[in-house]
Amino acid sequence: MTKQQAISVTTPMTQDLPKEKFDELETFIDQMETTKGALIEILHKAQNLFGYLPRDVQLFVARKLGIPGAEVYGVVSFYSYFTTKPRGKYTISCCMGTACFVRGADKIIERLKEILGIESNEITEDGLFTLIDVRCIGACGLAPIVKVDEKVYGRVKEEELEDIINTYRLLEGKK
Amino acid sequence: MVETKKMIKIIINDQELSVPEGITILEAAHQVGVKIPTLCHLDLHDLKMVNQTASCRVCMVEAPGRNSLVPACVTKVSEGMEVNTHTTRAITARRMAVELLLSNHPNECFTCPKNLQCELQALAAELGVREIRWEGERMDYPKDLTSDAIVKDANKCIYCRRCETACNIVQTCGILSGIGRGFDVFVGPFANIPMVESSCTYCGQCVAVCPTAALTEVNHTAKVWEALNDPDKHVIVQTAPAIRVAIGELFDMEPGTIVTGKLVTSLKRMGFDAVFDTDFGADLTIMEEASELIYRIKNNKTLPILTSCCPAWVKFIEHQFPELLEIPSTCKSPHIMFGTIVKTFYAKKHGLDPDNIVVVSIMPCIAKKAEAKRPELTKDAHNNVDIVVTTRELGAMIKEAGIDFDKLPDSEYDKPLGETTGASVIFGTTGGVIEAAIRTTYEWLTGEELVDVEFTQLRGMEGVREAVVNIGGKELKIGIAHGLGNARILLEGIREGTSHYDAIEIMACPGGCVGGGGQPYHHGNEEIVKKRQEAIYQEDRNKKIRKSHENAEVLELYRQYLGEPYGKLAHELLHTHYEERERI
Ligand code: SF4
Ligand code: SF4
Ligand code: SF4
Ligand code: FES
Numbered sequence: 026m027t028k029q030q031a032i033s034v035t036t037p038m039t040q041d042l043p044k045e046k047f048d049e050l051e052t053f054i055d056q057m058e059t060t061k062g063a064l065i066e067i068l069h070k071a072q073n074l075f076g077y078l079p080r081d082v083q084l085f086v087a088r089k090l091g092i093p094g095a096e097v098y099g100v101v102s103f104y105s106y107f108t109t110k111p112r113g114k115y116t117i118s119c120c121m122g123t124a125c126f127v128r129g130a131d132k133i134i135e136r137l138k139e140i141l142g143i144e145s146n147e148i149t150e151d152g153l154f155t156l157i158d159v160r161c162i163g164a165c166g167l168a169p170i171v172k173v174d175e176k177v178y179g180r181v182k183e184e185e186l187e188d189i190i191n192t193y194r195l196l197e198g199k200k
Numbered sequence: 201m202v203e204t205k206k207m208i209k210i211i212i213n214d215q216e217l218s219v220p221e222g223i224t225i226l227e228a229a230h231q232v233g234v235k236i237p238t239l240c241h242l243d244l245h246d247l248k249m250v251n252q253t254a255s256c257r258v259c260m261v262e263a264p265g266r267n268s269l270v271p272a273c274v275t276k277v278s279e280g281m282e283v284n285t286h287t288t289r290a291i292t293a294r295r296m297a298v299e300l301l302l303s304n305h306p307n308e309c310f311t312c313p314k315n316l317q318c319e320l321q322a323l324a325a326e327l328g329v330r331e332i333r334w335e336g337e338r339m340d341y342p343k344d345l346t347s348d349a350i351v352k353d354a355n356k357c358i359y360c361r362r363c364e365t366a367c368n369i370v371q372t373c374g375i376l377s378g379i380g381r382g383f384d385v386f387v388g389p390f391a392n393i394p395m396v397e398s399s400c401t402y403c404g405q406c407v408a409v410c411p412t413a414a415l416t417e418v419n420h421t422a423k424v425w426e427a428l429n430d431p432d433k434h435v436i437v438q439t440a441p442a443i444r445v446a447i448g449e450l451f452d453m454e455p456g457t458i459v460t461g462k463l464v465t466s467l468k469r470m471g472f473d474a475v476f477d478t479d480f481g482a483d484l485t486i487m488e489e490a491s492e493l494i495y496r497i498k499n500n501k502t503l504p505i506l507t508s509c510c511p512a513w514v515k516f517i518e519h520q521f522p523e524l525l526e527i528p529s530t531c532k533s534p535h536i537m538f539g540t541i542v543k544t545f546y547a548k549k550h551g552l553d554p555d556n557i558v559v560v561s562i563m564p565c566i567a568k569k570a571e572a573k574r575p576e577l578t579k580d581a582h583n584n585v586d587i588v589v590t591t592r593e594l595g596a597m598i599k600e601a602g603i604d605f606d607k608l609p610d611s612e613y614d615k616p617l618g619e620t621t622g623a624s625v626i627f628g629t630t631g632g633v634i635e636a637a638i639r640t641t642y643e644w645l646t647g648e649e650l651v652d653v654e655f656t657q658l659r660g661m662e663g664v665r666e667a668v669v670n671i672g673g674k675e676l677k678i679g680i681a682h683g684l685g686n687a688r689i690l691l692e693g694i695r696e697g698t699s700h701y702d703a704i705e706i707m708a709c710p711g712g713c714v715g716g717g718g719q720p721y722h723h724g725n726e727e728i729v730k731k732r733q734e735a736i737y738q739e740d741r742n743k744k745i746r747k748s749h750e751n752a753e754v755l756e757l758y759r760q761y762l763g764e765p766y767g768k769l770a771h772e773l774l775h776t777h778y779e780e781r782e783r784i
Contacts, residue, residue: 080391084784087390093374094390094784095398102379102392109391 042081046074050082051089060090064100068107077108105159113148113155115193117141118172122161125169129183133169134158136183140190151199154190208279213286225261225272225283236261236285237294239301239323240360241273242409244726246661247710248683249409251365256358257297258323261285269293295327301358302329304336304383305412312356312413317721319411320358339384346394349402349418349570354386357414363387363406370710371684373516375400387414390784399519399784403512403684403708404566404717409724417566417718421593421600427558427586428471435558436546437472438538439463441479442564442628442713443591445735449720449728450595451605456731458739461610466598467562474614478561481538482624482636485509486748487758488531488774490640491766493703502526504679504694504701507633509533511571512708514778516684521691522780530775532584534627535561535568536577538617539584540773545761546617561588564628564716567708576776590718619753622653622739622746629733630682630712631658631665634705638669638678639747646672653746659737661711661730664689666701679704682712 053070057063067090071082078101087094101107119125119134134145134156141149141156148155164170167179171189178189205220212229219228229236240256242249252274260269262284269290272283284290302324309315344352359378364387367376375398379388389398407415427435448457467475493505506528508514517524532540539561543554561568565588571577572585589597598605612618623639626632635658642650657667658678663686669676679701681687687706693699709715714732715722722728740746748754762770 083391088783093368093377095374095377095388096368098390098392099377099379103381 042075042079047082047085050074050085054086054089064090064092064097065104068097068101072107077111079109079111083109105157108146108155108157110146110155111148113153114197115153115173116155116157117190118157118159118162120160120162120164120168120170120172121158122165122168124161124165128168130169132183133171133181133186136186137171137190140187153193153197153199208277210277210279210281210283212283219277221277223277225263225270225275225277225281226259228277229261229272229283229285234285236272237323237326238273239298239319239358239411240362242362242365242724244710244722244724244729247370247715247726247729248663248685249366249370249405249710251360251362251409253361253365256301256360258294260290260293260297262287262290291327295329298323298327298329299332299334300336302332303334304338305358306338306355313351313416313419314413318413319723336383339386341386344388344395345418346396347400347402347418347570348396348573349566350395350400350404350407351416351418352388352395353414353416354388355414356412357386358412359385359387360411361387362409362411363415366405366409369685371401371403371405371516371708372688373399373401373403373520373684376406393784397784399515399781401512401515401519401684401708402567402570402717403516405709406717407566408709408715408717408719408721417590417593418569419593420569420587420589421597423587424560424589424597427560432556433558434473434550434552434556435471435560436474436476436542437467437560437562438476438478438481438535439467439562440535440564440628440713441482441625441632441736441739442716442719442732443562443594445628445714445732445739446564446719447591447595448606450592450598453606454731455728456735458735459605460739461612462605462608464613465608465611466601466603466605468611469603469608470597470601472560476538476542476617477613477620477624478535478538478563479620479624479627480617480751480754481534481536481541482509482627482633483621483748483751483754484537484541484757484774485531485534485627485633486623486636486640487754487765488537488770489529490637490644490749492529492531493637493641494644495766497702504704505529507637507703507705509627509633510567510707510709510713511565512567513684513687513706514571515567515781516687516708517691518778518781519783520688521695524691524695525778525780527694528778530777532577532774532776533568533571534624535563535588536571536584536776537774539572539586541617541757543584544773545757558586559584561585562591562594563588564591564713564719565709566590566717591716592718592720595720616753616756619745619751620743621748621751622741622743623748624751625739625743626736628713629736630707631660631680631705632712632736633707634658634678634680634703636748637703637705638671638676640749641676642669642671643747643749645674648672650747661733663710676702678702681705682707683710684708 083097087097145158171178207218239258242251254271254274259272261272339355341354376387444460448459508529539559547554569588623636635655665680667678681690711729715729
């Protein structure tokens, strides 16, 4: 492990990321007894704060811990939980586990892409939705499953998807 | 004191043997002439580059009593262990491991830059793979051609992680990391940004150990042919000190064979208008660097002085220790100095338009490709050095030209600018630059003749070395590091103020340029690098003149053209400056 770099790690690197959040992340890291083996926990915290892990946040973590940026990115890219793109207000997860898959999850996700006009891991133009495909979420009895944030829609049918999404659009006054 | 290890008994393929405790099955098998194939494994013990990721599963052997096959490269022997290396089961498992790697590997050996040098290819041949039973999904990542030095072709990455070991552990640059997971995993920099945007030093140590063509140098041979075929161009070539002791390997000669004369002949036959030796530039470097050192000592300026002839090392300090940019010598590297002299003094003397001169450098080095493109070194709209090709690339060109290298007669470098000294030859190995500088500094400071020019205390392969040299009653404390991880240790000491040196030599590559990223592949055999080093010191002993400031042609150059060493014109032409860079 290398030493911390002697740069000011507290100045935010881009304007659009709020300094307070960097400060909060820094306090969080400073209060840890040891940062050894804590990279995942720190990235978790960072994602909660910023909503996603932009480049500058990853570099901030790397410099603060005195580890290479590539190492941080290696971890970020390994876990599908971490995202480097901003998320929509709602995250729609479509389970692609085996049980869901045999019950037509591939058609479900295609339909979702059609309705939202995006691919997986993208955000809709209005900033409302992010679509992700996930591995088995352990509710195979309800397959196929779509989740909107923490709300689970079990045994969904293709025809129902539009209504589900419209509910959220209405809620946000976008319909 | 030699530590005596406990000896234990094991059986390999029915042969009983006694081996020291703690070694691996692979090492034990080696002792009884059993060859277990390996791929990810790499052990350059003395250079401290050991890759033990055990990711490829090519070295699987059977150890009865254990449930399954075990990887020989990481499994330690134990008392009474019985190992069978070539049972049907082991052979099948190994072949399967290779077939799986091949199943999603691009099928393009014919046109691959590593053709006949690729370890995966060699392994497939060795294991008798004749068909690939699976068709895996191939990766389809674009090639990274952004840098002037390194090509990254992620589709050929077999994820052995040797490059990570080289870059992160040995060089402590931290550029490369595994990206993604599963079958799609490959190695790349932070956020998979283009190499050119990363803090890569272009030392090329990752290239030196990559078994496939996932990491290779940017090939510039076509540019050289183009220049040679252009009747309007005056094409001159210079060869670095470390080429003459390594290029013979590409023509099946023993490592460490000195082939200076054949090298010169081959270049002349290829059609270069003049063949020069970078050693001349190295002598020039010493004139400037020793003057700078003495200037700094006499005027109480910043010490230590750090040698600056390794561009990878320069880029390393720019990214990693931007607060220390005051300490490196401002001297350009030897081949860039030489290029400058060619485009100025030589051009004038021969009535040539510098724009029509093409300077080609043959270097053991990948970093020098990028160095030659640095904006501050491309003065007056024409480059100081136009094209850099590695030892490996030159070897390929000699073959393309149908030159039978080992049958060539010897010839001499062209003159003027052709005379060189023993001091400049040793630039090719760790410890050599500082030894050359001390030979000159000693005589200049004391005014006495230095009789024994060999400073053996500065030599060797230890990663970090220190020595005190007594110069006329004044003690100079010298530090030497090779490998950037070792350089980091020295620099941290300086930054923290815990160590004090007067002069430091740093070379990015383990062993120095003899182990450079552009040298013939050593395929994990570090003896090769050591033999090249021995040959360098032999070449020094072969020279009549062994001190840079006794190079008559260099002195003549100062008299006719440059004026005083470290003077005004020398400053303008032979010195440069450095830049703070971001660490990514
Ligand atoms: S060239 Fe050197 S610094 Fe760059 S990635 Fe390879 S090992 Fe790392
Ligand atoms: S780039 Fe080469 S050395 Fe690095 S992991 Fe891939 S195959 Fe191995
Ligand atoms: S040690 Fe030599 S070969 Fe290696 S990067 Fe430096 S100059 Fe190039
Ligand atoms: S060589 Fe042993 S696992 Fe790769």
